[in-house]
Amino acid sequence: MHVFSLPRLIYYGSGSLDMVGELASSMGWRKALIVTDPVVAGLGFINRVENSLRSAGVEVAVYDKVEPEPLFSQAEEIGRLAQEFKPQAIIAVGGGSVIDAAKGAWVKYERPDYDIRGITPFEWMGIGRKCVLVAIPTTSGTGSEATLGIVLSEPVEGGKKKVALGSPEVVPTIAVLDPELAKTMPRKLTVSTGIDVLAHAVEAAVSSEASDFTDALAFKAAETVFRFLPRAVEDPGDMEARERMHLAATMAGMAFSNSGLGLAHAVAHAVGPVASLPHGTSVGIVLPYVVEYNAARSGEAAEKYEKLLRYLEMMAGVSAGSLAEAIRNLYRRVGQPETVAQAGGDVRAVKTEVERIVDETFQDPDLVFNPVFPSREDVVELVKRMAE
Ligand SMILES: [Fe+2]
Known part of the structure; x- marks a missing residue:
C-alpha cells in the first residue's frame, strides 16, 4: 500500500499573488494570519497579499518574525497566536523556513494538545478542521509548499539542531506560485x-519509493532545470x-514528498553546517558523486539514470556520456561549485x-530511500x- 499526497489547489503564474482575496471570498474566510520573515516583510509582497485580503473584507494579522532554521518553540508561538486570533487561513509567505514554521503552527492551532515534535506519518491528527494552510514560496527550491516534510530545530549547546518530521496531513492545502516573488532571488541563491x-x-x-506518479514529476522537473x-x-x-523554475521546484517537491530522497541529501545535511555552505550548494556538490556511486552498485539505479539521461537528451538538448557528466556540465554553465574547496567552504573542518x-x-531519515545502502567506508x- 502506498499513499500519494499533494496540495488541493495550485494557483500559478504572474499575478496569482493578487488572487488570494478572491480565494478568501470563495472559501468564506473572515480572518487570515499571514506568517513571514523580516526580509520578506520588507519586500512589499505582504502588502499586496494584505490588500487583496482586506478588499475582500478579511481581517488580517501578520506574524513577521520567523527566523532562519526556526525553532519548534517559534512554531508553537505562532500556533498560540492562531488560537487567540482564530483564522480560517494561515498564509505562509517566504522560503522553506517560513513555510515549515507555518506547518508546525497549523498543527499546534488545530491540535493544541499535540506535541509537534512527535508529528509522524503513522498517526492521524485530524488537521484541517479549523483552517487551511496557504503556502506562497518566495524562492524556487525547497518545494515545501507541496511537501509533507517539516524541518524545525531544537536549541543545543552552541547552536541549533535540525529535526526532520513529516505527515501527509501537513501538505499545504493551497500553493500559490507567483514567479514575481522569485525574481528577487540574487544570482547565488538562484543557483x-x-x-x-x-x-x-x-x-x-x-x-526505493519511486512510482509512476513521482517519476512523471521528477523527470519533468529535471528537464526544466536543464533548460x-x-x-x-x-x-x-x-x-x-x-x-x-518556480513550477519545477514545486514539481520536484511533489515528487520527493512522495518518494523520499537519498544519500546525497543525507550527506549534504551533515556536511553543509560543518563546511558552512548553504543546503543547495552542498547537496549539489555531492550529487554527481552519489549518482556515480549508485550507478556502479545498483543495476536498477543505473538503468533509471540512463533513462533520465535519454529523456534529457530528447527534451533539453543535453549531450553527455553519463548523467553525472551531464550534471557536471550544467554546473559549469551556471557556476555551481563541484567541491567544498571550490565553493569556498571549510575543507579543514570537513576533514577533521x-x-x-x-x-x-x-x-x-533520507538515507533509507537510497537505492544502495552504503557502508561507513563508502560514506x-x-x-x-x-x-x-
Ligand atoms: Fe534539498
Whole structure:
C-alpha cells in the first residue's frame, strides 16, 4: 500500500499573488494570519497579499518574525497566536523556513494538545478542521509548499539542531506560485536553490519509493532545470525562465514528498553546517558523486539514470556520456561549485569532522530511500571526494 499526497489547489503564474482575496471570498474566510520573515516583510509582497485580503473584507494579522532554521518553540508561538486570533487561513509567505514554521503552527492551532515534535506519518491528527494552510514560496527550491516534510530545530549547546518530521496531513492545502516573488532571488541563491531542485528530482527518480506518479514529476522537473536554470542565472529578468523554475521546484517537491530522497541529501545535511555552505550548494556538490556511486552498485539505479539521461537528451538538448557528466556540465554553465574547496567552504573542518559527518549521515531519515545502502567506508570516501 502506498499513499500519494499533494496540495488541493495550485494557483500559478504572474499575478496569482493578487488572487488570494478572491480565494478568501470563495472559501468564506473572515480572518487570515499571514506568517513571514523580516526580509520578506520588507519586500512589499505582504502588502499586496494584505490588500487583496482586506478588499475582500478579511481581517488580517501578520506574524513577521520567523527566523532562519526556526525553532519548534517559534512554531508553537505562532500556533498560540492562531488560537487567540482564530483564522480560517494561515498564509505562509517566504522560503522553506517560513513555510515549515507555518506547518508546525497549523498543527499546534488545530491540535493544541499535540506535541509537534512527535508529528509522524503513522498517526492521524485530524488537521484541517479549523483552517487551511496557504503556502506562497518566495524562492524556487525547497518545494515545501507541496511537501509533507517539516524541518524545525531544537536549541543545543552552541547552536541549533535540525529535526526532520513529516505527515501527509501537513501538505499545504493551497500553493500559490507567483514567479514575481522569485525574481528577487540574487544570482547565488538562484543557483543553489535551482541545483537543489535538480537534486530533489534526481534522488526522487531512483528512490526505493519511486512510482509512476513521482517519476512523471521528477523527470519533468529535471528537464526544466536543464533548460531554464542557465537562463534564469544569466538573465535574472527572464520571466519565462523564472516561472518555469518556480513550477519545477514545486514539481520536484511533489515528487520527493512522495518518494523520499537519498544519500546525497543525507550527506549534504551533515556536511553543509560543518563546511558552512548553504543546503543547495552542498547537496549539489555531492550529487554527481552519489549518482556515480549508485550507478556502479545498483543495476536498477543505473538503468533509471540512463533513462533520465535519454529523456534529457530528447527534451533539453543535453549531450553527455553519463548523467553525472551531464550534471557536471550544467554546473559549469551556471557556476555551481563541484567541491567544498571550490565553493569556498571549510575543507579543514570537513576533514577533521569526517567521523561525525558519517554518523549523522547514517542517522538521516533520507538515507533509507537510497537505492544502495552504503557502508561507513563508502560514506567516508564520498565525503573525502566532495571535499577537494
Ligand atoms: Fe534539498
